[in-house]
Amino acid sequence: MRIAVIIAEYNPFHNGHAYHIAQTRKNGATHIAAVMSGNFVQRGEPAFLEKHVRARAALSGGADLVLELPLAFACAPAQRFGLGAVYVAEKMGCVDMLSFGSESGDTARLEQAAAVLDTPQFRETLARELESGAPYPQAVSRAMERCGNSFARLTASPNDTLALEYLRALRQLGSKIRPMAVRRAFVEHDAEEAADGFSSASRLRTLAQPEEIAAYVPEKAAQLYRAELEDGHTPDLQRLDAAVLGVLRRQQREGFSRLRMLTPEDAARLPDLSEGIENRFWNAMRSGSSMEEILTLAKTKRYPHARLRRMMMHAFLGVTQEMAEELPAYLRVLGANERGREILSVTAGTAGLPVSASLAELERSGPTAAKQARMEALSTDLYQGILGCPGPCATDYTAPAIWNA
Secondary structure (H helix, E strand, O other), rough: OOOEEEOOOOOOOOOHHHHHHHHHHOOOOOEEEEEOOEEEEEEEEEEEOOOHHHHHHHOOOOOOOEEEHHHHHHHOOOOHHHHHHHHHHHHOOOOOOEEEEEEEOOOHHHHHHHHHEEEEEEEEHHHHHHHOOOHHHHHHHHHHHHHOOHHHHHHHHHHHHHHHHHHHHHHHOOOOOOOEEOOOOOOOOOOOEEEEEOOHHHHHHHHHHHHHHHHOOOHHHHHHHHHHHHHHOEEEEHHHHHHHHHOOOOOOEEEEEEEEOOHHHHHHHOOOOOHHHHHHHHEEEEEEOOOHHHHHHOOOOOOOOHHHHHHHHHHHHOOOOOHOOOOOOOEEEEOOOOOHHHHHHHHHHHOOEEEOOHHHHOOOOOHHHHHHHHHHHHHHHHHHEEEOOOOOOOHHOOOOOEEEO
16 A cells, blocks of 8 residues: 545646546555645635535545645645645655645755755845845745755746645655655646646636536536536625625724724734734725725735735634644544545554544544634634525534545
């Protein structure tokens, strides 16, 4: 048995993801586990489809086991996203390789670049670039160039950027998991055009029509997506806007005035806030009449929309800096096939964290696990409320795991 882990959002699962899984098997993996984001994803948005639907699509498309990446890491910058997901893989205690998509496909070169990111010279250079007001991704590329190496181009590619964070996390954790880059084929990340049956996930989310999506996803996934989309089980942007503003505008009356109860101190407790941006963000939330307007008011050269969207989603979901500084406290199973159950049989003797398909059971496993599980359940309740056809509360406790998909 050779177990590989793939870190993914599968938002939604498509032919490119199936290709990645097939290439991972071709390179020696007999069993493949996916560590997948839940109902909110890295760019600070609700997932296109509910996590159990996406897990079922992944299992039908070649994955053997799907574990959930806890919310505070799923809706997070690349560094924390990567650390949380790699930590989950490491704590399985039985993983042989970490397979990831890459524009370059050059594992050795990516490892060399990841090593540079943790050198004193690079950190000092990066700090100076950030002080100049450069956004973080641009600051990293500039710092690479100023350090006199040829790795800057890697930091400008979305998949390679994530790959570098996975490799940094492996180093940080002292992991023996072997990294394996699979070169991204056919279409670029976030590409607006499709090619030969392959499309970016962002393009599929924009299409959002079953008949248009079907050509770019495996057949079983297409059937799943059709049923979900026809039933209104995808986020409604107007409902999302109203829900987010409703939470951010927790108002109280003082005479004729209506004040928002999220204080600058509350804002300062949100992850990724620094350099006084909490005051600008808070003022934007006090003034803006829509999510887009708040983002426009708060945006600076240093803080692009993607980072601000995450801040807004953290405020909506109640994710704090304290939560973001903790590591995942459990391994939650969303689904597995027969090979996936074989992985779980191994983890029963190797895992360094509690393993279960029951969120209620995981909630009882310790104080940090309880905090993370309750946050996951709350985020799912909020997600259910913003669907085109809203769902009930407590589904994170009642929805069964997927077996034999």
